[in-house]
Amino acid sequence: MNDLFAKRLKSARTLAGLSMDELVERMGKKVTKTAISKYENGEMMADGAVLMALSSALGVSTDYFFRPFSVGIENIAFRKKSKLSNKKEASIKEQVTDKIERYLEVEQFLDIRSEFTNPIENRIINTGEEVEEAVNYLLEYWQLGYNALPNIIDMLEDLEIKVIEIDAPDEFDGFSGWAKATANDKVSYPVIVVNQHYTIERKRLTALHELGHLVLKFAEGLEHKIVERLCYRFAGAMLVPEQTMRIELGTHRSSISVQELIAMKEAYGISIAALMHRAKDLEIITDYQYINFRKWIGKNPAEVGLGNYQGIEKSTRFEQLVYRAAAEEVISMSKAASLANLRLAEFRDRFIAL
Numbered sequence: 001m002n003d004l005f006a007k008r009l010k011s012a013r014t015l016a017g018l019s020m021d022e023l024v025e026r027m028g029k030k031v032t033k034t035a036i037s038k039y040e041n042g043e044m045m046a047d048g049a050v051l052m053a054l055s056s057a058l059g060v061s062t063d064y065f066f067r068p069f070s071v072g073i074e075n076i077a078f079r080k081k082s083k084l085s086n087k088k089e090a091s092i093k094e095q096v097t098d099k100i101e102r103y104l105e106v107e108q109f110l111d112i113r114s115e116f117t118n119p120i121e122n123r124i125i126n127t128g129e130e131v132e133e134a135v136n137y138l139l140e141y142w143q144l145g146y147n148a149l150p151n152i153i154d155m156l157e158d159l160e161i162k163v164i165e166i167d168a169p170d171e172f173d174g175f176s177g178w179a180k181a182t183a184n185d186k187v188s189y190p191v192i193v194v195n196q197h198y199t200i201e202r203k204r205l206t207a208l209h210e211l212g213h214l215v216l217k218f219a220e221g222l223e224h225k226i227v228e229r230l231c232y233r234f235a236g237a238m239l240v241p242e243q244t245m246r247i248e249l250g251t252h253r254s255s256i257s258v259q260e261l262i263a264m265k266e267a268y269g270i271s272i273a274a275l276m277h278r279a280k281d282l283e284i285i286t287d288y289q290y291i292n293f294r295k296w297i298g299k300n301p302a303e304v305g306l307g308n309y310q311g312i313e314k315s316t317r318f319e320q321l322v323y324r325a326a327a328e329e330v331i332s333m334s335k336a337a338s339l340a341n342l343r344l345a346e347f348r349d350r351f352i353a354l
Contacts, residue, residue, distance in 0.1 A: 004065075004066060005042075005066065006039060006041060006042040008065045009036075009039050009065060010040045011094050011097075012054075012058040012060050012064060012065070012094075013036075013040075013058065014091055015060075015091055015094035015095055015098060016058050016059060016091070017087060017088065017091040018058075020033045020036045020037060020040075023036055023054075023057060024036060026057040027054065028053075030049075030050065031046075031053075035050075051065065060341070061338050061343075063338050064098075064338070083171070084169070084171050088171075092166060092193075095166045096166065096193050099164050099318070100162060100164065100191060102340075102341070103162055103318045103321075104179070104189065105339060106322050107321065109330050109331050110321060110324065110330060112321070114160040115160060116159065116161060116190045118215050119137065119141045119142075119215075120137060120138060120215055120216070121215070122217075123216075123217060124217055124218070124219050125216050125217060125218050126218075128229075128233050128281055131212075131216070131230050131233050131237060132233075132237055132242050134216065135234060135237040136242075138215070139238075139241060146241045147244070148239075148268045148269065149204075149238070149239065149268075149269070150311055151312060152203075152204045152208060152269075153313050154316075156192060156207060156211065157315065157317045160189075161190045161192055162179065162189055162190065162192070163191075163192050163193075163194070163317075164193045165193075165196035165315050166194075166195065168195045168196075168197070170195075170197070174193050174194045174207070174209070175210065176190070176192045176193070176210035176213045176214050178190060179191050190214050192207055192214070193210070194206050194207050194210075199271075199308075200269060200309050200311060200313045201265065201269055201274075201308075202271065203313045204239065205236070205239065208234065208235035208238045209234070209235040210231075212230070212231035212232075212235060216231065216234060218230070232277070233278075233281055236270065236277065236278040236281070239270045239274075240264070240268050240275070240278060245279065245282055245284065246282070246284070248260075248264055249284050251284065252283070252284060252285075253284055253285055254289075256276075256279070256285065258272075261275055261306075262307035263307075265303075265306070265308075266308065269313075272306055272307075273297055273303070276293045276297075277290070325339075326347075333347065333351070336351075
C-alpha cells in the first residue's frame, strides 16, 4: 500500500508541476518537505487529515492515491515551437497518463472493446504525392467524402482514437502515441493529445497532424523535419483534399484574393496560412507567391479580422461514457465522480437521470 501511495503521490505532484517545497507551501505547511520525501519513498504513510490536504493541494480525489497503475504510453514524440522544460514535459505526460487510465477504466466497466484499424499500415511514404494518395484512400475507406469535415475530434473518436485535450502552455502543440492498459496487453490504443487553449482551426490541424504520425509509415532514413512536413501536408489534405482545392482555386493562380481564402477558412476550418501552404504544395501558386504571402501574413500571424471557423472541436466521449455508466448503475456515483475527477457533490449536481 505504501509503495502504491508513494508512486501515486509523486505522479500527482509531477502532474501539478510542483516541487516538494511548492507542495508544502500549497498545503499551508501542514507537513514538512522531509515528510513529503518519506511519503514518496514509501518510508511513511500519510494519515487521513494529510491525505485530504494532499488531495486538495494537488487537485485529485483521495482514491487517486490508491488506484493501481494500469496504463503506459509508448512512442511519445513532443512537437513544440520552443523548448519545454523537462518539468513541463513530465507534467504533460502525467496528465495524459491519468486521463487515459480513467478513459480505459470506464470502457472496461461498460465492456466496450475498442480496437483501431489502420487501413494504410502497409504503405511506405517517401513523398508528398504519396501522402496525397494515402489521404484519398483513407477518405474513401472511412467514407468521409471530399467535403468539409464538421468535427475532427468526433471523427477521430468514432475511429477508436482517444483524443485528450489538456491544459498546457502555449509552447506545447500536441503529440500522439500508443497506450497499453497493462504491460502484457496485446492491444495498443492510439492517443492524440492537443492543447485545449488553441483556436479551433489550430486544434483541427494539430489533431490531423498527429493522426498522420499514427497512420503513416515513413521510409527508413527520412529526416525528422521531412517527416514533420509530410504530416503537415497530410493534415492539410485531410481538411481540403486535392480535388477540392482545385475546384475551389483552380489549377494555377497568378493571384488569390483574401476574400476567397476567408471563405475557405470559414467553410473548411483551416487557417489561411495553412491554405496557402497547401496551395504551394499542390503548385497552384509558385514558391515566389508563397514567400510574398508569408511576408504579408507575418504582420498578422493570428489572422485577426480574417474570418473564423464557427464549428465546435471538443472531446466529449469520455464524459459521455462516465455519465452512461452512472445512469445504468454499472458504477456508483462516487466511482463516477472519481473517474470524472470531480467531487461527489459536484458530480451529483451535474447528473440528471431520466
